[in-house]
Amino acid sequence: MRDTTTELGGRTGVVRIQRTQGDRVTSPCDELIDRYRTVRRFSGTICETLVPEDYVIQTMPEMSPTKWHLAHTSWFFETFVLKVHLAEYESLHPQYAFLFNSYYNAAGKMHARPQRGLISRPTVKETWEYRQYVDGMMEKLLESADDEKLKVLTPLIILGLNHEQQHQELMLTDIKHLFSMNPLRPAFRKQKSFDGKGAIALEWRNFEGGIYSIGYDGTGFHFDNEGPRHEVLLKAFSLGTRLVTNREFMEFMNDDGYARPEFWLSLGWNTINEKGWNAPFYWEQQDGKWMMMTLAGMREVYLDEPVCHVSYFEADAYARWAGARLPTEAEWEVASESAAMEGNFAESEFFHPVPAREAAQPEALSQMFGDVWQWTQSSYSPYPGYKPVTGALGEYNGKFMCNQYVLRGASCATAKSHARRTYRNFFPPDARWQFMGIRLAKDVK
Numbered sequence: 001m002r003d004t005t006t007e008l009g010g011r012t013g014v015v016r017i018q019r020t021q022g023d024r025v026t027s028p029c030d031e032l033i034d035r036y037r038t039v040r041r042f043s044g045t046i047c048e049t050l051v052p053e054d055y056v057i058q059t060m061p062e063m064s065p066t067k068w069h070l071a072h073t074s075w076f077f078e079t080f081v082l083k084v085h086l087a088e089y090e091s092l093h094p095q096y097a098f099l100f101n102s103y104y105n106a107a108g109k110m111h112a113r114p115q116r117g118l119i120s121r122p123t124v125k126e127t128w129e130y131r132q133y134v135d136g137m138m139e140k141l142l143e144s145a146d147d148e149k150l151k152v153l154t155p156l157i158i159l160g161l162n163h164e165q166q167h168q169e170l171m172l173t174d175i176k177h178l179f180s181m182n183p184l185r186p187a188f189r190k191q192k193s194f195d196g197k198g199a200i201a202l203e204w205r206n207f208e209g210g211i212y213s214i215g216y217d218g219t220g221f222h223f224d225n226e227g228p229r230h231e232v233l234l235k236a237f238s239l240g241t242r243l244v245t246n247r248e249f250m251e252f253m254n255d256d257g258y259a260r261p262e263f264w265l266s267l268g269w270n271t272i273n274e275k276g277w278n279a280p281f282y283w284e285q286q287d288g289k290w291m292m293m294t295l296a297g298m299r300e301v302y303l304d305e306p307v308c309h310v311s312y313f314e315a316d317a318y319a320r321w322a323g324a325r326l327p328t329e330a331e332w333e334v335a336s337e338s339a340a341m342e343g344n345f346a347e348s349e350f351f352h353p354v355p356a357r358e359a360a361q362p363e364a365l366s367q368m369f370g371d372v373w374q375w376t377q378s379s380y381s382p383y384p385g386y387k388p389v390t391g392a393l394g395e396y397n398g399k400f401m402c403n404q405y406v407l408r409g410a411s412c413a414t415a416k417s418h419a420r421r422t423y424r425n426f427f428p429p430d431a432r433w434q435f436m437g438i439r440l441a442k443d444v445k
Helices: 028-049 066-085 097-098 113-118 124-144 146-182 246-254 268-276 313-322 329-336
Strands: 001-008 015-021 204-207 210-214 230-234 237-240 284-287 290-292 299-301 371-379 405-409 426-428 442-443
Touching: 001 371, 028 146, 066 097, 066 124, 097 210, 097 405, 113 204, 113 426, 146 290, 204 329, 210 329, 230 329, 237 329, 246 313, 268 313, 313 371, 329 371
Parallel strands: none
Antiparallel strands: 001 015, 204 237, 210 230, 237 442, 284 290, 290 299, 371 405, 405 426
8 A cells, every 4th residue: 555645726725635545446445436536636736827816716607716616516525425425424614505506406595606706715725625624524435335335325426526527627618718808818837739730631521321329328427418318310411520720710700701691590690799709719819910818828829720619609600601510419429439539638738629630540530529519500408208317416407408509529628538429518509618619510412
């Protein structure tokens, strides 16, 4: 056995957690504890370059301060695991349940989302202490659990870890928005370099029409909205072999794409005019050049990178301009079967999309996973036979099945272990602050 000390919290609110870790996983309980530590530790990794002021600011109602994300993911384990399954558990502060609930009405009242940035207490240091306390209680619970108890706890904890990975992605996108609002345009991380090669040529891959099965296939973790598995009838279709690039989207802009109503849905046309959009989010012109805000600060737009931070409205308009369309989520999932689960994920800590490379398998599609979430033309609605689970956890996905569109794949801020072919991400059609991009589709005649 060996002892390891994990340091969380970066430059402020550092908490040292002494842990005993075996050289190898020896039981399902050990494996679960190891997975718990790994996921929770990555939240600390994200925060390594933050200072106290970075943790607390809320720059728009849709984003949350980093401190809130850290507390909320701990609240999730406290509420759905510890309070239910550890008899002697006592919360550090009874009002944390109110401050750090997000939208689980069955779990109690909650603080208003747009006001999360007004909370100065608990402090950042106290928030890390809250995480340490919850982690200690979680490990105490797991280490004392017998086999029957472990069967009950495991699915709850795996759900909580996937929930935390969702919030890790939100932390990164929210930090990017936070830093973009600062006139100094600070860098969150120094950007890692890549080989600088241009993107591969855009080609098309055809897929035969027929009856296909999509949705969760019964192996491994999944969210409830990924099932039930069911059959869909598809006509023959074709998908672009890679994502749309900044160069290609700039051609749309230079052709007055934002000023030509024939390409836009009515609500999209209203939106771009009301909000004054004329380029992807985080783009701005300086001295005749298009610049973009990244997590590494401001820099010139690289033409061969995938276009990013575009809304559903912009993705749909671009596709119409290009003589194509967006894929349905069923088409995307069927086509993804030819692609390996590889790509530019959060673990690389690059935190920005990179130019496409040739797929590992001949005839496979590139960039199906990682880089950017890919808009589909599919409204977020329940699959046939879908039923949310009972209780507060039933509010996780089902109640949002209205006025949203499905995105597939993953992004450069998504953990690889969190990505799946059946994953159904969803956002309103005017959302842009997430890493969102475009893959084109066409009908095959």
